[in-house]
Amino acid sequence: MSKQPTRTIKVDTLARVEGEGALYVKLKGDLVQDVKLKIYEPPRFFEAFLRGRHFSEIPDIVARICGICPIAYQMSAVHAIERALGISIDPSVRLLRRLFYCGEWIESHTLHVYMLHAPDFLGYPDAIAMARDHQAIVQQGLRLKKAGNRIVALMGGREIHPVSAAVGGFYKAPSKSALKELADELKWALDASLATARWVSGLDFPDFEQDYEFVSLSHPNEYPFNEGRIVSNRGLDIDASEYEDNFTEQHVQHSNALHSVLRGRGSYMVGPMARFNLNFDKLPDVAQQAARDCGLQAPCRNPFRSIVVRAIELVFACHEALRLIHEYEPPAAPRVQACARASTGQAATEAPRGLLYHRYELDQDGLIASAKIIPPTSQNQKRIEEDLWHFVSQVATRPTEEITLKCEQAVRNYDPCISCATHFLRLHVERD
Amino acid sequence: MALRIIGCGNVDRGDDAAGLLVARRLHALGVETLAVEIMEHSGESFSLMDRWAGFENIILVDATAPSGKPGQVQVWNARVERLPEDVFPCSTHAFGVREAVELARTMNRLPQTLLIYGIEGKQFSFAAPLSAEVERAVASVVERLVTQVSESLIHNPQRSPGDNLS
Numbered sequence: 001m002s003k004q005p006t007r008t009i010k011v012d013t014l015a016r017v018e019g020e021g022a023l024y025v026k027l028k029g030d031l032v033q034d035v036k037l038k039i040y041e042p043p044r045f046f047e048a049f050l051r052g053r054h055f056s057e058i059p060d061i062v063a064r065i066c067g068i069c070p071i072a073y074q075m076s077a078v079h080a081i082e083r084a085l086g087i088s089i090d091p092s093v094r095l096l097r098r099l100f101y102c103g104e105w106i107e108s109h110t111l112h113v114y115m116l117h118a119p120d121f122l123g124y125p126d127a128i129a130m131a132r133d134h135q136a137i138v139q140q141g142l143r144l145k146k147a148g149n150r151i152v153a154l155m156g157g158r159e160i161h162p163v164s165a166a167v168g169g170f171y172k173a174p175s176k177s178a179l180k181e182l183a184d185e186l187k188w189a190l191d192a193s194l195a196t197a198r199w200v201s202g203l204d205f206p207d208f209e210q211d212y213e214f215v216s217l218s219h220p221n222e223y224p225f226n227e228g229r230i231v232s233n234r235g236l237d238i239d240a241s242e243y244e245d246n247f248t249e250q251h252v253q254h255s256n257a258l259h260s261v262l263r264g265r266g267s268y269m270v271g272p273m274a275r276f277n278l279n280f281d282k283l284p285d286v287a288q289q290a291a292r293d294c295g296l297q298a299p300c301r302n303p304f305r306s307i308v309v310r311a312i313e314l315v316f317a318c319h320e321a322l323r324l325i326h327e328y329e330p331p332a333a334p335r336v337q338a339c340a341r342a343s344t345g346q347a348a349t350e351a352p353r354g355l356l357y358h359r360y361e362l363d364q365d366g367l368i369a370s371a372k373i374i375p376p377t378s379q380n381q382k383r384i385e386e387d388l389w390h391f392v393s394q395v396a397t398r399p400t401e402e403i404t405l406k407c408e409q410a411v412r413n414y415d416p417c418i419s420c421a422t423h424f425l426r427l428h429v430e431r432d
Numbered sequence: 433m434a435l436r437i438i439g440c441g442n443v444d445r446g447d448d449a450a451g452l453l454v455a456r457r458l459h460a461l462g463v464e465t466l467a468v469e470i471m472e473h474s475g476e477s478f479s480l481m482d483r484w485a486g487f488e489n490i491i492l493v494d495a496t497a498p499s500g501k502p503g504q505v506q507v508w509n510a511r512v513e514r515l516p517e518d519v520f521p522c523s524t525h526a527f528g529v530r531e532a533v534e535l536a537r538t539m540n541r542l543p544q545t546l547l548i549y550g551i552e553g554k555q556f557s558f559a560a561p562l563s564a565e566v567e568r569a570v571a572s573v574v575e576r577l578v579t580q581v582s583e584s585l586i587h588n589p590q591r592s593p594g595d596n597l598s
Contacts, residue, residue, distance in 0.1 A: 064444060064558075067476065111478075115527065128531065131538040138539065145478050160474040 004029035030396035035388045036254040050371040055081045059165045071104040072351030074165040076358040081167045084345025092331035093169040101225040102321040103151025108352035109310045112415045114141030117307045120409040121203040147189040169335025179325045193314035200307045201294035209301040214274035223282040226349045240346045260379040267382040270354025272309040287316040303413040340366030377416045435468045436487040440475035440494040446560030447553030451493040457574045477532035488544040494529045495553040502554035503565030510546040
């Protein structure tokens with residue numbers, strides 16, 4: 001009997017602004033022997049930073065955790081602290097927060113669809129190479145992202161690390177006329193997002209489906225951003241305050257980041273596919289129709305089709321931003337005053353990459369006694385590994401180089417913050 | 433032709449602040465009164481490309497990744513040479529200065545002149561202080577840029593400070 005050759009696909013650890021990631025896959029013959037995804041997750045460092053800080057400082061500090069989804073961190077923080085302090089926000093502020101989130105989703109999803117994920121499907125090493133052959137498409141992506149940037153810049157005071165979000169509301173509310181100036185470009189963006197959905201739905205998708213437990217927020221009347229219960233397709237239905245009773249983090253030897261799992265059940269998926277599958281009926285008609293036109297049905301269980309789901313969420317975000325701008329009336333005051341008290345509050349909001357959970361314990365002076373932040377990439381980490389186990393088995397007979405590229409693509413299905421790259425992986429292939 | 437000097441970086445990440453500090457010191461020295469515009473930027477590719485739209489002459493200053501020579505200053509003329517990979521620290525999702533320049537080159541969106549000053553950093557961790565080597569390099573780059581801009585105007589006041597960059 002001949003000895004089965006062993007192939008090892010190893011990826012160097014990369015230093016990134018938002019974290020470090022590495023990938024290791026070992027094959028013996030065509031059988032997967034091991035898959036390890038290593039993540040070093042920076043938000044953990046921030047939890048210690050926050051201790052001893054006044055609650056009013058938290059939105060500005062947590063915005064520094066991520067350059068692409070600072071609003072998500074701000075939104076989860078302000079909602080958790082407001083719940084701790086028993087604050088109810090003005091309905092106009094609530095509307096502004098949804099609009100703020102629309103801007104971030106447009107920025108983030110456009111970046112991922114056009115610049116990070118599309119090159120995988122079209123066979124390019126990166127977006128720069130893709131632009132040589134698809135200049136009009138890249139041009140469209142750049143303009144679409146800019147439409148999101150404009151919302152964030154107007155609402156947040158600047159494009160990166162916005163500074164306007166406050167516990168109780170905003171430091172300054174925009175005028176009605178300022179928001180209306182965004183409308184024409186957003187009308188273009190809505191058309192462009194529909195074109196995006198048509199474009200990506202025509203890409204080739206590997207035939208790969210998994211039986212996921214999808215987890216996202218669910219709101220009775222809205223596609224979720226800031227509010228709702230945490231639900232799953234397997235019966236989970238909890239308030240954010242029950243999150244830590246139902247989810248736990250596990251240490252694994254090969255990673256500095258904890259694996260988040262559902263207690264007694266294991267891995268789960270958060271992010272666009274989870275939101276889409278659990279909230280399809282809350283999407284506006286234009287987004288539902290766009291999904292049907294793309295041949296996309298809930299539940300979608302092929303993670304490679306997440307690029308189409310993101311495009312549908314782009315349609316939603318542009319449409320929702322226009323609706324909110326149309327309905328906006330400035331609040332009487334941009335924020336309500338918050339009084340310190342010893343308390344604990346939890347909140348989860350929907351970051352572009354999925355559920356983002358925050359918990360803050362405050363003392364009687366409003367100083368943070370403890371904080372917990374569980375970002376979507378931590379929650380998806382175990383699920384990414386499980387995808388790779390199954391997917392590599394499916395493509396194991398292919399050449400090592402092709403397996404490697406497919407693995408990268410499979411990781412990028414989740415748009416992990418640690419990927420942070422047109423090409424997350426620098427590869428060394430070892431053969432026996 | 434108008435000249436815009438853009439200092440890129442993140443003030444919270446040690447030596448990554450180098451480009452921003454150059455911009456701030458040029459601003460404090462009143463260089464903007466010499467028909468030069470100074471601005472700060474995060475280095476995020478896509479909005480960076482927008483920042484040079486409408487300007488024919490651009491000077492970018494950013495920190496570069498450690499290679500054992502902290503404080504080393506390198507200058508690239510991006511119109512005539514490609515930027516090396518792995519030299520500029522990544523911004524969000526690895527789209528930073530290099531990617532902005534190379535994507536703009538591909539899409540014919542480079543300004544007429546684009547000089548890039550890279551200051552090699554030593555420490556980039558969150559809340560790290562500026563290293564002494566980069567502190568000296570920042571002062572040196574500020575001096576070079578003031579001289580470069582001033583000489584251009586002295587030798588030919590009819591010309592814009594950006595006209596002798598290429």
